[in-house]
Amino acid sequence: MELFFDIKNTILPEVIVAAGFVGVFIFCILGRRLNKRFLFIFNIVVLLAAFFATLSPDFSFSNYIFSGMTSVCSLSFLFKQMILVGGIFAVLLSERYVLSMEKYAGEYYALLLSAILGAMLLSCSDNFLMMTVALELLGISSYLLCGFSSDDRFSVVAMMKYFVVGSVASCIVLYGISLLYGLSGSFQFEAVAKNITSGSYIAVLGGVFVVSGLCFKLAAVPFYSWASDVYRGASFPVAAFLSVVPKVAAFGLLIRLLTVVFNNVWIIYPFVAIIAVFTMFVGNLLAFREKNLRSLMAYSSIAQGGYVLCVISLGSALSISAALFYLIAYIFMNFCAWGGIGLLSEDRHVTFDSVRGAVYSKPFASVCLIISVLALSGLPFSIGFFSKFYVFQSVAFAGFVLLPFLFIILINVFLSFYYYFSLVRQIVLPGYNQLSQKNGIKIKIATLFAAIFILFSGFFSFLFIEYSQEISMEYMSGIVTSENY
Amino acid sequence: MLEVSLVHYIILSALLFCIGLCCVMVSRNLLRIFMGIELMLNAVNINLAAFAYFCDGMVLGGQVFILFVMAISVCEMAIGLVIVVALSRHSENIDVNSQDVLEDKQ
Amino acid sequence: MSFFVDYIWLVPLFSLIAFLIISTGNMFVLHRNSRISAYLTLSSSFLGLVFGVLAFIYCYISENIWFERTFSWISVDALSFDFGFMVDNLSATMVVMVCFISLLVQIFSMGYMKEDPEYSKFFGYLALFNFAMCFLVLSPNLFQAYIFWEMVGLCSYLLIGFWYWKNSASKAAYKAFIVNRVGDFGFLLGMVAFGIFTFNYWINSDLSFLSFSDLNMAVFYLKDVFGGYSVVIIGLLFLLASCAKSAQFPLYVWLPDAMEAPTPVSALIHAATMVVAGVFLLARMYPLFEVSSLLMGAVVVIGIFTALLCGVFALFERDLKRVLAYSTCSQLGYMFFAIGLGAYSAGIFHMFTHSFAKALLFLAAGCVVFALGGRQDIFEMGGLRKRMPVVAYSFLAGVISLSGLFFSGFYSKECIFQAVFESGNIWLSVLFCAIGILTAFYLFRVYFLVFEGEENRSVGEVRSIPFSMIFSVCTLVVVSVLFGFLLGGHFGIKSFDELIYYSFKEGYRPSFLLVILSVCLSLSGVIGAYLLSKAGKRVYLFENLRFVVDWFYENVVSRVFCIVSKLFDFVDRYIVYGVVYICGLLVNLFSLLLRSLSSKNIGVYVVLSMGWLILLFIVLYGFKELFV
Structure with a gap:
């Protein structure tokens, strides 16, 4: 019984998703003609069940499971919820892609589920070993998802680039982990934290390597160049998934790393800030002249990640709550944008010229895309505006010294206006648009839901911000008083 | 007689890591890139083993980690070979620099 | 009954809904000249009128109500910019006046604009104007008043330029808007200056920012802390605003040109409602003006000078509507004059009687113009009384009222007369008498030239006038006749100055001598006009007198502004844009x-990544050295 309670309060969502993963494989093996609708329903059920499992955990029991590999707190549960929501969106958006597959629909769903599993484990890991395993699980599933349509040369080449850069990055992470292990003799986060200080160069080096390698998943500056190719090469539901879920998971991990492991290594915080500044500039500047829609989304998500990095690097409870709120907003805005793009055209070469005047021939998709893009840029009274506002607020409250930092963020937001608005302008310009794309009802439902959420949750943003503030306060106070070892 | 201490292992691992990195950077052949990645992972393994021996004598957590890293590298190589097979289905060579597909036809 | 006061915000809301339905319906469903828009606007005005009348009755029977309800729109620390409405006697009566005249003008337009292809747009604009004017009158603070002041100016622009294909009309619309802008500039500056100077007062007393109900105390605070000059400066700025809106010298030049608008628009906006917004502002800001005698003197001077000047212009004008326009300027000068002398309720009373009478005159003129197929030159008319007797007698009634002979104009003019004589200034009294003669003179000149005498050969065919137009005109006659009687203090009904007063009830104490004097003056004007018309000769004298001021604006003022604006243009274009x-x-x-850093070689990706990593290291190292 005790085992059951422990699982329920700690990793029940992961267990459900893992069970779903195994189930899908069994169906792949046993079922000769896979019923795609059944697979879809099964996946949705699994993900919804996992979501409901995250809803009311009871933290009064001992949170010690798997020898402390995963941490159990409301922050990690929030990340699990976000990842599962992302997963549900991805499943909904892949309706047409799955329909177009002849044989391997089951493997596709299995890969999605394993990626989601890896993401959830990554965001709540408390030990470098778990982190590595989850990182690789997520990574390998992502590589395979990217190149899933192997008949298509584009996908395979994109997968290759993704793989090579990703492998180098994960090697760097492992090297950093080994250095940190050398200093502290343990892989557990809290134990490592006790033994490293800012004085030793090896600790700083290890920390820098770990953080930089993690930036691969975040599409931040050292390892951002895969984003454009992968988002073009992968099919659109996979690209949508990859732009959200690994990023959110990696941010969860990064928050935990910064606050727990590098608590005493204060130099890592400005390092993350420097990464953030470079990421924002690179993302926004590269998007400036970009005409391909998918690459534009790639660079914009690089820049959005940059904003979250800015605010994480401050390390206070207020800033972490702003980061959480931004990530919640980011999930919906991004899925709405990708849904809009997918409804407009699934072709990977969609450029500004081909979407010109799309609002007259495909109003629903265009309006959703416009709403999400404007929200990404910070349209007032949508959730994008409030999330950016809280980011600014937490940077501003961090002190007068950080005023240049605030200016840099503001400049980047202005830069982003250009390309977001030029996209909107292209869509609205009068012109004969020849996009013809058959629509899927589930894609439409997902996009519509995301668009409505973006528009109306602006009014309820205070609820979200309170929730995230509560979580981050609890988390930060838990760190201060924790004495596991 | 020079005693082999921790520093030597660290230097060895660092050198191997850099060699692997250079191998990845300058290769045109995909398989050679994979060899470089493998080299980097093994450099990490050396590092871990050394630290496990010198710093963590009781628990030897590093050596457990090595097993995991090896398993991970095997998975990655499997994926890498999948890529090689898939690429070779589309074009004759696996020269990474000749894959010029991801540009817009404008 | 107090329900109607609580919900008086519904009055403008009905018109706003009508406007929104018409404007969106125009885009999708409603055909451009559909009658639905007219009925919609009419019903919204009617409902508004009903509400307004009941609210007015409630105000009338209760003692001295001052009902205010606001909600805080923007609130920064202790300051809150509120939005809401305020009902006191002045605003209740003004709401009734605005809605009533609006309703009648809308009925009139049903006939007048019957053949216009953009019929429903017209009614939409009328509904928008009603909304803006009602909310202006119900504003509880300066801030909201400014918003609706601007909106009323916008409606004026839209309606003047309604026949936009006429070059003269669009130019006139520009002129009106730009001159009003000067006034708005004064309003904004005055409001901001007042707000800034009395800032401490508002913060410390936790009141709604710049509200009218607390204006008294704020003004005293201003005077105590900053002295008399600040009051004068701020007052002059508000006076600028009132002058622009109420077409006083030197900002009256837009009103004659605004006669390019359709006649119902002239009746509504440029006679009865919008131009009295300036007087309304003066009435609301009266606490500010009252404190400084310099300001009051300025108001008096501007009022009387305009009254005289525009009266002279009206005397020599040959376009029917322009005469009425100059007459409006002149009468507004009366109102300014009265308020400047301290006769607050006299000035407001004159505003009411003038509105009804002028609206009546304009609508009757509209009937004439409609019947003659668009001609407006009075020298081409004559003897129309036999052709359209109803219109003629209505016009006569309006003229009699306005020149102060009988009906309601008589009462209001008496009040002002009395105030003039009580002030004791001999020059003012003489000037006032002169203006009295002049007013009667030009008004009756128009009447005799248009309706009496022989019929001019070029009159030709006279179209029949639709019933809706006649109905509006007649209703206005009835009202303008009765209004003065009812509120003159007889029959046991409260007199006007008991209804609307500022600090003390002025009381109309009829002095028999004054009454005789004023009636004689007006009669002499009438006789003069009769003689002039009988003289048969057309008097072309000084026909182009009014262009003097226009020339000044065009050549002197605009040249100066051109130079300044060229400088700003240079800065904007090359420096800022640069x-x-x-x-x-x-x-x-x-x-x-x-x-350029990205390429197809995958090795480059890794090199690039390592390059970024090294750069990050360097920056981090530099950071550490610099800041640690």
């Missing part, structure tokens, strides 16, 4: 630079 352009260039440069 900076923006350079920023854009820089960004493009960096963007191109970064994009």
